[in-house]
Amino acid sequence: MAQVLEFKLPDLGEGLTEAEITRWLVQVGDVVEVDQPVVEVETAKAMVEVPCPYAGVITARFGEEGTELPVGAPLLTVAVGTPAVGAPASGGAADDALSEAADAPAAADESSGNVLVGYGTGAAPARRRRIRPARDVAAGSPAARREAPVARAEARAEAPASGPGRSLDAGHGTGSVGHSTESAGHGTEFEEGPVPVISPLVRKLARENGVDLRDLAGSGPDGLILRADVEDVMRAAAAAPLAAPAPATATARTTATGLGATFGSTREGAPAARRAAGSGTRVPLRGVRGAVADKLSRSRREIPDATTWVDADATELMHARVAMNAAGGPKVSLLALFARICTAALARHPELNSRVDMEAREIVQLDEVHLGFAAQTERGLVVPVVRDAHARDTESLSAEFARLSESARAGTLTPGELTGSTFTLNNYGVFGVDGSTPIINHPEAAMLGVGRIVPKPWVHQGELAVRQVVQLSLTFDHRVCDGGTAGGFLRFVADCVEQPAVLLRKV
Structure with a gap:
């Protein structure tokens, strides 16, 4: 068998x-x-x-x-x-x-014991599955579970608010915990015990939109309530015709006070139809977009950042790159040149390659430079990490940037390639903009921004000339250093851009 x-x-x-x-x-x-x-x-x-x-x-x-x-x-x-x-x-x-x-x-x-190699997983543990009676199996089919929350929401929207109250009945405990059944003579009955919800995010979504989770029969395994179940009820409540408002009771609190308020009703019970046209579209914050939102919000809350910037003449740097690529061998990218300048600047100003431990009230200066760089993909903004950037030459940096960028576009970056950066290089010039005041990639201490390189009038050797000019900006954590350190770092970077031979002192 x-x-x-x-x-x-x-x-x-x-x-x-x-x-x-x-x-x-x-x-x-x-x-x-x-x-x-x-x-x-x-x-x-x-x-x-x-x-x-x-x-x-x-x-x-x-x-x-x-x-x-x-x-x-x-x-x-x-x-x-x-x-x-x-x-x-x-x-x-x-x-x-x-x-x-x-x-x-x-x-x-x-089992192979090798699920997701390198992620510390093993064979699945033993699990006993409860056999449900035939009536629960039929009611618990995926189709029935998907239709149940919508049907109940529509029924509640049409039912008078003063209907029968709820009653708790522990005798209907043959289904999964939190599974609700409709009884014609006794209103709605619920099982006692906790409601099985797939994640705290789903519980929060239900709470913010006034959805009573005990009204739902989850479409997940064993009646687990999923995000889709809550969203089905929200959509049904928004689409259901709204009758004249009635005093909210315990039975009708979900429809009258929760979902109605979310989808346009006022606190006094005004119909939501007046504002439905301007309700907008809800886009879930999850996956990469959700992670970016969480990280940037935390950075803005915790890090007192400041930004300083300077214009630099990048003409000589552009000429140096052309000469490097003309000499044969692997091509050198402009981003790799800026990365090489960054690592040299961090060697002179190690305060900016650090993080703050507020519990210990210490600034932790890091020995290695793991350089992150912002990359825009179809899935959102990601920050791949070049490991040990301080120990790489320009060709190695260029090759690693190319490899990680290709993986980012294909969506195949591993978690290890997206975490652990100590300093971030942000080339927002690719978007055709000159300057920016970015949010620091938490928990780092600084980020260097590079704008577009464009021809501009510039005083060169005492004469007005057209030169290739770039705007550089440094956003830094004011807890780790003051303006003098930040300005010294940025000035060194600008000097290297204007005179690439400055880097020879650090080779």
Whole structure:
């Protein structure tokens, strides 16, 4: 008899606690081998293909594309040891397989123990699955779970606010915790105990929009409430025709005071239809965009930053680059030249290659320079990291920039390539702008910004001439240094740009 093993979302490392399913690579009924990628997920750091540690037939998948799952949540189940693999399993067959394996222990020795190599994961732990009665299985199908919250929201929008109150009944405990059922004679009944929610973000979304989680039957495994369940109720409440406002009771508090207020009603109960046209579009802050939002908000809260800038004549630097590339060998990028100047400047001003430990009330000056550089991608802004930039020459820096930039565009950067920077170089000149006051990449102490290089009138050797001019800016943490240090750093960078031979003193 086949044994059904459950594979959970493994630890993705770097403190990541959740991931969004972007693409399933297998279907229910597919045959998989050990370490075969089964799903592609997006974390706050990168896109990752997750391999399965078991070989067998896929009997169930948990979560649709676009669903966020926490680390440790079930991803799929695999029937191993079956003599007939390869036959597509229907939904009923998959449910039967799960029921048969309800008491089967997870055999750790059948896994590769190598899920996401380098991320510290192993075989999935054993998990006992409760067998639900037939009535709960029918009501708990994915289609039924998706339709239930919307149907209840529409019913509540049409029902009078003074209807029967809620009653708690622990006798309906055969389903998953928090699963609600409708009773014609007794109003709405709920199970006692905590409501199963996939993540604190979903709980927060429900709280901010007045959604009572006890009204929902989650569409996730074992009735787990997903973000999509809460958003379904929000959409249903926005689309439902709004009747004249009535005094809100315990039964109607979700529709009358929570969702109504969110989608345009005033505190006095004015209809939301008047403002529905200007309600706008909600874009979830998750994945890379959510991580950037969190990091920039934290930087702005914690770091007292200041910015200083200077214009520099980059004509000689441009000539030096042309001469380097004309000599043969790998091409040298302009970004690599600025990176080489940065590492030399940080050697003279190590205060800017540091971070602040407020708990110990210490400034930690770092020995290595791990240089981050801002890269704009279709998924949002990412900061790949060039490790040990201080120990690399210009050609090595150029090659590493090219490799990381290509990985960033392809969305294949690993979490290790996106974390651990000690100083960031931001070339916003590629966007056609001259200057900027960027937000420091927390927990670093400074960021050098490089604007576009354009021909401008400039006094050169006592005469007015057209020169290639660039604006440089340094945003720094005022806790680690004062203006004198920041100005000295930026002046050294500008001198190297204007006279690249200055770098020869540090070679």
